[in-house]
Amino acid sequence: MRDLLAITKALADENRLRALGLLEQRELCLCQLVEVLGLAASTVSRHMTILHQARLVETRKAGRWAYFRLADEEAPAEVHAALAFVRAALHPVKQRKADQAALKLVLKLPPEELCRQQANCKC
Amino acid sequence: MRDLLAITKALADENRLRALGLLEQRELCLCQLVEVLGLAASTVSRHMTILHQARLVETRKAGRWAYFRLADEEAPAEVHAALAFVRAALHPVKQRKADQAALKLVLKLPPEELCRQQANCKC
DNA sequence: TTGTTATTTCGACAAATAACGAAATATAAG
């Protein structure tokens, strides 16, 4: 029950659902998610931790960058089923389409530049 | 997105998942759910309202009794998918098995007597 | 009618959660 509840709680937040919708496209680093979601980096980091603890998302560190991707085949059955549900339910959602369009633009910039922009934004 | 979020939030509570596990067996009235879940009637009523607003559960009033059952075929696709996910994910869960065993005993009593017992319990 | 009873609504409170910015950590670059 604990595992299942970790999954359903992880799915019970709009911004985490949006993050999953973005990861459908491809693996993303934190600053790319931050750019599209429009939240503080610390907030997005926390969201990704929650998704990771529910095993919905895998994490990979490459130098300074943290990359996130949807859980793969080896994940528990509930995780797989949950991701399939989200994928299908999110498909007709407008917000998801807008997010993926925004992501397309973000992906045109190299991640380094993206982070620099965010740093500038604070000024 | 609002509809999807209503569903995922509705699923993000242990007692509501337990209620769905019980309704898998058959339609139940509030006092039967109260008996198995061991919560105040007002609390269970509130939980059922949340499940109903997410369209996961249908409500039927028969005299003084309120009956609840899982959403049927006519429900939106997300609802159907969510219930299928919960059903599968809940299947191996111990708590679900214990709840269904407890329900079996509760169902041996007529609902009237059950409610009277609960009333007595307050003394 | 009057009383009983099943359920819902309301008000209060405690606990959990999401958000931010600042500080800490870790790694690359100079």
Next chain:
DNA sequence: CTTATATTTCGTTATTTGTCGAAATAACAA
């Protein structure tokens, strides 16, 4: 080594959520 930068952790605050009991509602019974 020192600086810059990407991410995480921490402390705080505002909001949401789960719970209960009391009161209100609705429907049957006497």
